[in-house]
Amino acid sequence: MFADDYDHRRLNTLSWIRYAAALSDDPVLLLPVGSHEQHGPHLPMGCDAILADAMAVRLAEKLDGLVLPVLSYGYKSQARSGGGEHIPGTISLDGASLTLQVRDILRGIFYHGVRKIVVLNGHAENQWFLTEAIDLALREALPARPDLHLIRCEYWKYTPQSTLEAVFEGLSPRLNPHYVALLETSMMLALKPDLVDMSAMPSDRSGQFPPHDAYPQTGEGVPPSGVLSPVSGASAKKGRRLIRDTVAAMAAGLGEALNE
Amino acid sequence: MFADDYDHRRLNTLSWIRYAAALSDDPVLLLPVGSHEQHGPHLPMGCDAILADAMAVRLAEKLDGLVLPVLSYGYKSQARSGGGEHIPGTISLDGASLTLQVRDILRGIFYHGVRKIVVLNGHAENQWFLTEAIDLALREALPARPDLHLIRCEYWKYTPQSTLEAVFEGLSPRLNPHYVALLETSMMLALKPDLVDMSAMPSDRSGQFPPHDAYPQTGEGVPPSGVLSPVSGASAKKGRRLIRDTVAAMAAGLGEALNE
Amino acid sequence: MFADDYDHRRLNTLSWIRYAAALSDDPVLLLPVGSHEQHGPHLPMGCDAILADAMAVRLAEKLDGLVLPVLSYGYKSQARSGGGEHIPGTISLDGASLTLQVRDILRGIFYHGVRKIVVLNGHAENQWFLTEAIDLALREALPARPDLHLIRCEYWKYTPQSTLEAVFEGLSPRLNPHYVALLETSMMLALKPDLVDMSAMPSDRSGQFPPHDAYPQTGEGVPPSGVLSPVSGASAKKGRRLIRDTVAAMAAGLGEALNE
Amino acid sequence: MFADDYDHRRLNTLSWIRYAAALSDDPVLLLPVGSHEQHGPHLPMGCDAILADAMAVRLAEKLDGLVLPVLSYGYKSQARSGGGEHIPGTISLDGASLTLQVRDILRGIFYHGVRKIVVLNGHAENQWFLTEAIDLALREALPARPDLHLIRCEYWKYTPQSTLEAVFEGLSPRLNPHYVALLETSMMLALKPDLVDMSAMPSDRSGQFPPHDAYPQTGEGVPPSGVLSPVSGASAKKGRRLIRDTVAAMAAGLGEALNE
């Protein structure tokens, strides 16, 4: 599923000898984190992991970095951001399970002497448990490793505003998270068109949520398709642009931050 | 990296709608579990995950099952089974982190109504933490789900003795774990030849260990290459036979067990 | 510090006999959650707890509910939302510690037969650990208590847009979290003017952050005062309006949600 | 609820700037720990937290210290010491939840450079989980902070015997924990008379318990009111004396211990 032209950037394709050699260049290591979450009737459940991985390998290419194996399971889907756990298919981790797993992975690469690390998040619900993992790993390591420099980044935060405006073709004067379905569908069409079922594209209206969150989640406010915003207008071309511009912006922003 | 002809068996390529439809057939779900571990100078560090995944998708094909995203990080490498943590490259989880992650994934698929599950292990060190995960998940779920039927399987336990004898061509009258390097190298040559560096094939003698384990691990007894047994004689042809025969035996054994 | 005209709404002022009597009315219980976090040179460190509690008691008055003792310690301050942990004064909990505490409190009130609960959050960083606490508590309780109805609410999400526009007097055509300092200062002037030091009001420019978060936090981008946005223009009058309008909107929104 | 003349001693009323300034005097920090527990039909459920906080602020006044926000939830009520969990109203934490919370708070103030700390306990059942929190925090911190000096104190252990004898007016030649209701009622009458319902004062006989504890707790041996000992004779005057004498004794004892 993840095969592409970037395999040489993936840590799991390297022997330890090659990795050991690469370490002498003080490389950036990138940990993409996804989820296994329903993404509507037209997109595969691995969508967030596929996108996080795709961003990571392209970013690694620009930063001359290496990419750790993607985490394929994330924190629990929430109604307003992912549709919620009530739709069959989503498989999620408890917050502590995700946090401990990431803390351990960070501990492992600290031990190898890695200094510059990007946790590249592709699933909104993961953010705070990744933050906690980074804090726990640093608390343990910092006394002996004051040189550590970690970044946690939700990749979509780096998509330029001008790119979004172009992608939405004036349909949306006020961009917000409710428009993510068009973005994800476009990027999946660019990356894995065979995994997108255009015939199943939903035509639901957007999800409607109050300013609070209610539990247990009943699916109230979530369209039957599980898709929270319109997807019409999605295209591979838009996807390519989104990926290209987002990666370029990340490369500039993170590259500068890591080399300070 | 995992792209192959079995993508239609992978849960992360399906939409939730297709998964929901598939659930009505009471399918077997398979969770491959690997590691990120040094495998010598000639094999990629993702070896265990690649092999566990490869076995799982082929087994799913025969059992008409579906495969969950592989777990790419496993329990800590031990000197006698994997060379140990002292070689840079290996990235491992604490036992509790691995256990909690697997418990959560099982909880998730129990919730979908899945009844038949195979945890397919590709890294010897994982075994007991997977066992614990299954026990914790069942303790929680069994009162309401007496129909659950889980299997934990180290795939190499199903490789037929006759296959092993053929593969070793009489070189080894007494087969044992010390011969795993030739098996893994052969299977990787069959599956991912571009990830095997034949020119880096080590010629160390086998690892030498006392009947106990000593800590902290210093690498004593582990050959400098990290490879614990001879690899000469490995071939793609042997690898294809190993995979084919092991999958066939698993399909027969697990298929019968799950349909009881 | 919390003394005001709403003590009769606070659970810790009631005897168990009065609480037991109140339970027969199927009351809403509100759990305000704050933090102990630097809020600049002019505001007290208990600011988030004071505001969450103030919102909760006023909301309880309207919903005829009862308020649990406020949680005075929250999750770790982040640079872009709270200034970060590097400024002396902030005292924070690990994510798991906060989650377990809230899970236990929820378990306790479930046991009393309470059915309608609002977790009223006053510290942005708490949100996901509260979400996890609610999920853990419900997982345990739901089988025997299908009647449970919980809401998690960040109070500022209910402040009407029209109120914000009035408060900012045209200074801010595009409202966003960077303007929270003026809101909090105004509300503190309305509630606890003696705890606000007008003479120490900072005149720093706003915090400046990239789209990612970097760790360990060094305070980069955070103004020396710890205040992330302008406070000039804050007034008790604006604070009173903010509180009044926010509570009214919450009462309408949550009241309806809980009585469905 | 906690408003009184001691607000200037409370850490949550200070800005971080004032706190940072105060730190240069090497101040004692006091963490009062209470509970949310039934205290009979006449006393509020926040009784232990109110008393622990009241002792802490008065002690801080004498030691020139600062008081952390009180912990309002404690460990599970036991029949012989608090009446037990069967009476509706009590809300308790698991031992681990309380321990982790206190460990985190201690870690936070260690980080600020605080050296002298008093954990002032107002709920008997908390004692051992506070002890464990202190041990865990010190295990982590001591290697880098050999200067740390912590004290855990149940405040009633410092009430002078002569004061107790005066308070009981010869009614009780052998003082013991069974007489705590009169003490707590008197001190609440002194501190928060409006929260004491004299008309609901119980006239039960004392609790009767065997030398062991039985579980699940059924309330056996606990009077119907939940009050474990006679309250008749309680008065605000006695309460004022109890508070004054206890604080004076603590100030002498702890002051000396912390300045060694």
Next chain:
Amino acid sequence: MFADDYDHRRLNTLSWIRYAAALSDDPVLLLPVGSHEQHGPHLPMGCDAILADAMAVRLAEKLDGLVLPVLSYGYKSQARSGGGEHIPGTISLDGASLTLQVRDILRGIFYHGVRKIVVLNGHAENQWFLTEAIDLALREALPARPDLHLIRCEYWKYTPQSTLEAVFEGLSPRLNPHYVALLETSMMLALKPDLVDMSAMPSDRSGQFPPHDAYPQTGEGVPPSGVLSPVSGASAKKGRRLIRDTVAAMAAGLGEALNE
């Protein structure tokens, strides 16, 4: 070390077949809990475990019960009750480790259908972590097992006052925990005289402690021998009486409680 005439009461001497047969009589199961703690220069470090086990087997004889293997490690020694952790020799568990272990053991015997259980504690510091273990085990089990009846008992609470007065021969008009050394020494002389070194009997004065506890523990107030109270006058004869009378009182009290 534990060999005596009571082996037939010990669960670890029975085959599962005999245990299964015994279960049909609805027997009491007893779990003795000790410690590995310094007990002065004259007593062995296993003292608390030896005494808890000795009490348990004798009590089992009277109640026709069975005794689980004693827990040989307990919670951390405290200065005033056990001398503290600073004296080399004591080996202690974190609170959570002790709690989880006991919870698991209780879960195990619940699963066998056992209904009546006594946790017989021989180390004061264990009490609250045993209480928590019982609570956690019951929370999990009670919904399906409303018949469970557990008792936690510190054995010394059942020593009759008249026995204590006889043992101290008028030396001590006001008995208190400070006199435990004479009791333990006498009982060890009765049970394991070869493990008591009369020549090393200390003649220190009693430990002297303030009403609070200070951490880190420095040994202040603890006599150099680690013995907290006088041992002179200890004798095997007194020990036999202490054991006999304590067991008789427990048999009466617990027997009645368990048969309610």
Next chain:
Amino acid sequence: MFADDYDHRRLNTLSWIRYAAALSDDPVLLLPVGSHEQHGPHLPMGCDAILADAMAVRLAEKLDGLVLPVLSYGYKSQARSGGGEHIPGTISLDGASLTLQVRDILRGIFYHGVRKIVVLNGHAENQWFLTEAIDLALREALPARPDLHLIRCEYWKYTPQSTLEAVFEGLSPRLNPHYVALLETSMMLALKPDLVDMSAMPSDRSGQFPPHDAYPQTGEGVPPSGVLSPVSGASAKKGRRLIRDTVAAMAAGLGEALNE
């Protein structure tokens, strides 16, 4: 139950003064770990603990070491190695509970300055949770204690092949774990003949298991007696030889390893 001629090697028979004196000789400390597990109708449930302890004290005699109190509860019995949890009598710990307990004990003896430690395992299922305990303890301690040297040893791995061949008298050309019942029965006859019920010796055929493990465990493949392999031919004489030869081999192997 554990009384024998080796009591002077047991740490719980020593006073702290004697232990402190012994520490100056840099002694090996041995921690035997057993289980409480069904061992068929003829053997006591404490079998693994008795054997681990017996090996440990004899090994201590040869290495001039000291033996910690045996752990009497182990990890969950598995069908193929111990018969499984479905047979009443077995009492097991969760993996984390066992791991934390052993980690704490190791921490304790590290604190005493002990440098050489053998964790001597008598229950196959414990192995990986002991490995994890050692890793967690070393991670915490190694920075300040680079001198630590730990060994984990399953004692049966040291039984010489020649001894096994002699014991089986040519009955078994291919020795494997399925023959453990004869070994354990023989050793118990040598050590504790009164705890072996020769009249209950089972005559079941061996357990029959597929190459995988199925859960929940139903006892499938496990003989009704719970004994997994033939016991006929067991004798005290064979047991004495097994113990003697195994201890001698361990003394040589571990002695050399620890003195490197």
